[in-house]
Amino acid sequence: MPLTLGVRLDGRAPRRWHLRLLEALAAPGRDLCVARAPGPGALPGNAGLLFAVEARLRRLPGDGPAAPVPLSAFAAYPDLDAAGLVLDLCGDVAPAPGRRVWRLTFDGACGEAGLLAALLAGRTPVAALLEGERVVAAGRLGTESLTVMRTAFEDGLIRTVDLVRAALAGDESGAPGLGPEAFLPPAPAGLSVTAIGLRAGTMLARTVAARLHRLGYRTPHWRVGWRHLAGPDVIDLRRLPSQGWHDLPDDGLRFYADPFPIVHAGRTILFVEEYPHATGRGVISAVAFGPDGPEGVPVPVLEEPHHLSYPFVFERDGAHWMIPESGAAGTIDLYRATAFPGGWVKTATLVADVTASDATLLEQAGRWWLFATVRDRGLDLPDRAARGAYSDALHLWSAPDFRGPWTPHPRNPVLVDFAAARPAGRIVARDGALIRPVQDCRRGYGEALSLARIDRLDAQGYAQTVETTLRAGPGFPGSRLHTLNRTEAFEFIDGSGSAPRFRRRGSSSKSG
Structure with missing residues (x-):
């Protein structure tokens, strides 16, 4: 029987990486559906302002993995109904008879805010897929852009797609999960408007210092x-x-x-x-x-x-x-x-x-x-976009x-x-x-x-x-x-x- 795979995303902030995730999960024998109601775990409002400022200063393209897309971009996918497995990107889906739930966390927190909070705290984010208390897959996400949060954020989103795809391949073949439980952090980092502002100032100072160092x-x-x-x-x-x-x-x-x-x-x-x-x-x-x-x-x-x-x-x-x-x-x-x-x-x-x-x-x-x-x-991205x-x-x-x-x-x-x-x-x-x-x-x-x-x-x-x-x-x-x-x-x-x-x-x- 085909597997009905559902993806729960926050309908207030659909992004290009969600489309990339659905494309990566598409395969013969899988039926995809989407839950697109508003959900928890969204980024604070000034995160978008931080990303916009970075894009202006660094001349970054505006259509990378974190770029917003209209909900109509998901029109080809039916609403989530009787999915046998739900990939929960928000943290608000409960298991039900005949339905498994994989909850995506970043440093222990559900939603994209957890990923940005870890990056702003100067940590290497840990992405994990959890089925109840069981670790299905986990991995430390990397970026070569330690001072540009939008690029680092998008790097993490891209690798999360790989993590989910590999975990699903292992689940269907009966192979063990990707990554050890030792990856899991002790506690999630908090994310606030103030934290974003302070971190932005610190990153700007470090960028200036690095440029001055490179002069000599x-x-x-x-x-x-x-x-x-x-x-x-x-x-x-x-x-x-x-x-x-x-x-x-x-x-x-x-x-x-x-x-x-x-x-x-x-x-x-x-x-x-x-x-x-x-x-x-x-x-x-x-x-x-x-x-x-x-x-x-x-x-x-x-x-x-x-x-x-x-x-x-x-x-x-x-x-x-x-x-x-x-x-x-x-x-x-x-x-x-x-x-x-x-x-x-x-x-x-x-x-x-x-x-x-x-x-x-x-x-x-x-x-x-x-x-x-x-x-x-494999991403259809413009030049200078995070890959x-x-x-x-x-x-x-x-x-x-x-x-x-x-x-x-x-x-x-x-x-x-x-x-x-x-x-x-x-x-x-x-x-x-x-x-x-x-x-x-x-x-x-x-x-x-x-x-x-x-x-x-x-x-x-x-x-x-x-x-x-x-x-x-x-x-x-x-x-x-x-x-x-x-x-x-x-x-x-x-x-x-x-x-x-x-x-x-x-x-x-x-x-x-």
């Missing part, structure tokens, strides 16, 4: 750290050693990030993203390491018209291969070296029409898995061979977590477990690096447990920590700080 400094300015490896590595230690780190020097006009080493002819060859500040477009560069460290400076080995980073390099079938991040091109591409460490030639597009970050391969039990975080490309975060939605693909064909996981995104979705280096085996380095972006992109144990990886689902979180400190000063990789001889990390725009001749970026 290039920020962020990533740097690669390396150390000789003669004992336990970071994964075994579960901490950053306080000594032994060296910087890979740069000239201040460019930075190096995303270190990926590989051993060739007995030597470590390090691949990095090289980012010249003048061009604003990353290329892939490489440098050989001898017994005492780098032998020269990184030299570009792969350039494209679009930005490249995260050079996931590996050896297989007598050849060297690389999957660099190419999200700006909307693809995940495979390259082969014809004159290693250079001569890279594109051999295949593994996944098309996707804005993917930090694609990472894993071969497990005779099958290949591809991990990446994905930003929404969801880059770092909070983990997607998986699997294939019999690393060259493909790649099949998307039926429950993508398999994880929504701004604290632990985005890859941060190669997945390694330790003591019978698979450890996945991940980025914790709750305090900003790449602010911390965590080690997550993979608990489940199969065609029905994915689960992981974060065991350790590492941050920059005395051993490797800076404001962020971002990537972790190693060979037998060397271990590599990267972190971020600022580089002066005007430097004395002969000065060095090396910090020891």
Whole structure:
């Protein structure tokens, strides 16, 4: 029998994201209906004023996911009547015989006000679907726009659609819910007219301060750290050693990030993203390491018209291969070296029409898995509109061979977590477990690096447990920590700080 799925929305504030949600839930065997009476959980009136001011100052389009739409836009959907499952976006639908209810909350509060309250409080919002006391699905919603509330709000709405869609797919297949109960916050944040005004003033002051800082400094300015490896590595230690780190020097006009080493002819060859500040477009560069460290400076080995980073390099079938991040091109591409460490030639597009970050391969039990975080490309949105975060939605693909064909996981995104979705280096085996380095972006992109144990990886689902979180400190000063990789001889990390725009001749970026 077809499933009748109802969506309860606030008829006083229908938005474009509600239409996107209904489009995402449409599928053969599902009948959709809508309850559109006025409901609780609406935003205060001056929230719209805040969004309008931000849109004017930032030149944001007016037809993003939070844009209002007329109720007539839902005319194709019948009124909610005998739905077998109701997605309650307001928090006022009661269960009834033959009817289940999934209540959507943001940081424990029903309605869109809960999402905005969490953002204004400076928290990473937790979206949860609850059936009674049972957590059906939960996830930490991300945004790269920490100071523009309308963009952050819309990023959260976009990812909420993904969360609901993946939860429904799991419910129909009998798979467990998306996200652990540990995501759930202790108490909802309050939202008032005064709070919106105060937060708006704080954000304006921070925006001005950040712009003034950028006048004198290039920020962020990533740097690669390396150390000789003669004992336990970071994964075994579960901490950053306080000594032994060296910087890979740069000239201040460019930075190096995303270190990926590989051993060739007995030597470590390090691949990095090289980012010249003048061009604003990353290329892939490489440098050989001898017994005492780098032998020269990184030299570009792969350039494209679009930005490249995260050079996931590996050896297989007598050849060297690389999957660099190419999200700006909307693809995940495979390259082969014809004159290693250079001569890279594109051999295949593994996944098309996707804005993917930090694609990472894993071969497990005779099958290949591809991990990446994905930003929404399916929304019909204008330029500069919010399209969801880059770092909070983990997607998986699997294939019999690393060259493909790649099949998307039926429950993508398999994880929504701004604290632990985005890859941060190669997945390694330790003591019978698979450890996945991940980025914790709750305090900003790449602010911390965590080690997550993979608990489940199969065609029905994915689960992981974060065991350790590492941050920059005395051993490797800076404001962020971002990537972790190693060979037998060397271990590599990267972190971020600022580089002066005007430097004395002969000065060095090396910090020891």
